[in-house]
Amino acid sequence: MSSITETLLQLKDKNITFDHENISECVIRHKKSLVLYGKLTYTPDCCPNCHTTNGIVKNGTRQSRLSLCQISGLNAYLSLTKQRFYCKICQSSFTAETPIVDKHCFITNRLKQKIMDTFTETISETYIAKQHNVSVHTVRRIVDKVASTLKVNHNTQLPHHLCFDEFKSVKSSDSAMSFIYCDALTHQLIDVVHDRKPSTLLDYFARYDTQTRKAVKTITIDMFRPYIQVSKQVFPNAHIIIDPFHIVQALNRELTKHRVHVMKALHQNNRRLYNKMKRYWKLFLSNTDTLSSYPYHRFPLFDWMTHTQGIVDYLLEQVPELRATYDVVHQLRAALHNRDFDRFEEILIWAKQEAISPGLRRVLRTFKGYLPYIKNTFIYHHLTNGALEGINHKIKVLKRNAYGYRNFSHFRNRILFMCKLYVPYTVPSTSLVA
Template sequence: MNHFIQKTFQLKDPNITIDMDRVEEQHYKGRLSLFYFGTLTYVPKACECCGIVNDAYQVVKNGTRHSRLTLASITGLPAYLNLAKQRFKCKTCGQSFTAKTSFVDPHCFISKRVTQMIMDRATRVMSEVDIAKDTHVSPNTVRRVIHQAAATLRIRPTSSLPEHLCFDEFKSVKSVKAAMSFIYCDAINHQVVDVVEDRKAGSLKNYFIRYDLAVRRQVKSVTIDMYEPYIQVIHRWFPNADIIMDPFHLIQALNRELSQYRVQFMNTIRTKDRRLYNKLKRYWKLIQKNPNDLKATTYHRFPLFDWLTNTQGIVDYLLAQDTQLKATYQIVHQLGDAYRTNNWPRFESTLIQAKQLQLPAGLRRVLRSFKKYQTYIHNTFSYPGLTNGPIEGINN
C-alpha cells in the first residue's frame, strides 16, 4: 500500500515513509483538504556544514522538524503531506542540519510535481490567478515558479567570477555521456556558479575559455580534491589563483589508511589470537578517535579487559601489539592534529619523520601524494577557512 501511495504522489525518494494508517480530512484555508503524514530519515554520508565524512558516526540524529508540503490535488480536494524531517548534529563541528529530499526543492514547501503542473499550465492561455486556483497555491507562488523557469533559459553571463572558488564532481545523470560531471561554487557564500556535464580537462578548457583573461585573473584561490586535471586547468586558465587542497579529503585519506591497516593486522591474528582480534574489532572507533578526546584519568571496567582501564589505556594496549600499527596511528593523528591546530611546520616535519618509519604501503602511497602536492597543502594552512565542505554538502 505504501508503494501505491508513492506512485500516486510520484514520490521517488525512498527515504520518505508514508504512514498508511493516518489520513485526515481537515478544513484548511476554507476548503476541505486531505492530510497525509510521513517521515524523512536516512544516514547522511557527510556533514553538510563542515563536509566531514560520516564514516565513524560523527553525525547523529537530533530530533525532527515538521513541514507541510503541498501535493497535487486528489479527487478534486487539496492534498498536503505533513512530513517529519530528521534533524542531524555533527559531533565534529557542532552544527545541525535537516534531512534533504528530492521531493521538494531546498527551502520550498511545494512538491516538484505541483511545480511541474504550474509550468505546464503556464504554457496555456491561463491567468496566474486561475493557475493558482487549479494547483492550490498563491498567485505569488505561480509568478515565482514562472520567473525561475524563465531564468534557467537565459545565457549565463561570463563577465565575472567569484574571487574564491570550489571545484568538485558528481555522478552524471543518464542523459550525459560522461561518467562524472563538474560543479563549482563560490567558496565564500556557497552559491553554485554553474554545472558542466564533463569534468575532463578538455571540457573544462572549452568552458572556462569563454571568460576573458582579466576575469580569470581576478580569481584568488580554488579549492579542490587531489584530481590532477583540475590542477592543470587552474594553472592554465587561472594564472593568479592559489590551489588549495581540501583538508577533509586529506584527513579522510589518512583515516582510511589507518582503518585499512588495522583490518589487515586483524586478519593476520584472526586464528592465532582471538581475544586480541575481538578487542581490535570492538574498540576500533577508539583507534580512529582524536587522541585528545581519549580519557586517561578515570578507570572503569570494559568488556574483554580483565582489569580496570580507560579509553587511553585501551588504545595504548592495542597499539603495543604491533609496531607498524603504532607507527601508523602516530603519523596519522600527528598530521591530523597539525591540521586542526593550523600548524604547518609540524605537518611538514611529520612528513619528513614518516620517511624513517616502517609504514604500510597504503599510507606510504598517501604520504607520497602529500609530498607531491605539498605546495597546495601549504595553501590549505594559509586559507584555513576555505574548504570543499559546502559543495560536498550540496552534492550529497
C-alpha cells in the same frame, strides 16, 4: 472582490467577482474537493487582433476550472466564468484574461509558486505532483521552464574564491562524474557541468572574459590533478588549495586499511584481541587529545577497569606493527589542526624511515607531490570544500529519493532549483580570508 477572499486565496484581480453564497464540496478525480465560483469580466482597452478601441461587444462566456492551492487539506478549484468578446471590425473573438493564471493554462500561478517552493527539498517530483494534485509532467515542465532563469550568466563576475568538486552523474552523461563548483565564502552553488574532463572545463571557463578569470584569487580542490591543470591555465592568478578534509580522509583510510590487514592475521590465532580491535576501531581514528585517561570504567571485552587512552595503548602494545602508522597519521593530523606547516613537512621527511604501511607510504609520496598546494591549505585555513560536500550529499539524497535520473539536463535543472532558488540576503565577511 472581497478583501477576505483576496487575502486568503491570494487571487489579486479586481476584475474577478466571487459568488460567496455558492461554495460546493464535490468529488473530483476521486478526491473530496472544494469548488469556488467566480466571474471574470471587464471592459477591454482594444482588440488584441486589430488594436481598435471601438466595436468590441460582449459575446457570451467560457467556463474554466482552475487548480488552486489546498484549503484545509482539501484540493481546491475555482470555477471561473470568463467573459468572451467579439470585435465587429476584424470579426475576431477573444476571451478575458487574468494575471492569476497564464493564457491557455488551468493551473494558477500561485499553485505553481507553491510547487516551486518544494523544489528546494530533496523530495521526488512524483511526490511533489501527488501533494499538489497535478501531474508529474506538469512538475517537470515547471522545472525546465523556470530553471533557465537560474542558470549562470557568463557575462557576470566570478567570485574571488571558488570550490571545485564532482559527483556521480547520470547514464545520459558522457562521463561517470559531473563537475560542480560554488562560492567558497557565500557557499552558493554557481553551476553544474556534465563532466569533469579537462577539455570540457577549459571550454566552459573560456566563456568568461580574461579579466574575470584573472580576478579569481583561490580555488579549493581535492587531490584530482586535472583540476590543477585547468586552474593554472584558466585562472593564472589563483592560489590552489587542497581541501583539508581530503588530506585527513586519505590518512584515516590508510590507517583503517592497515588495521584491518593486521586484524585478519589475528582472526584465527588470537580471537579475543581480534574482537577488541574490531569493537574499538573508532578509537584509532579519534584525536589523541579526545582520549581520556580518567576516570576508569568497565568496558566490554576487557577484564579490568580502564579508559579510552588505556584501550588504545593496550592494543598498540599487543600489535606493535600498527604503532608507527598510527603515530605518523596522528602527528600529521595534529600538525594540520595546529596549522603548523613546518611540522607537517618535517614529518613527511622522517616518516619514510619509519616502518609504516605501504599504503601510507604511497599517500605520503602523494602529499610531497602536492606540497606547494598543501602549504596554501595552512595559509587559507578558512577556505574548505565543506559546503560543496554538503551540496553533494543533498544531490545524492535527491537522486536516491527519486530512484535515479536519466536526463542530465533535467537533473541539472533540479539541482539548480534546490540550491539557487532562494539566495540569502546576508553575505559572510571577506575578512575571514587570510
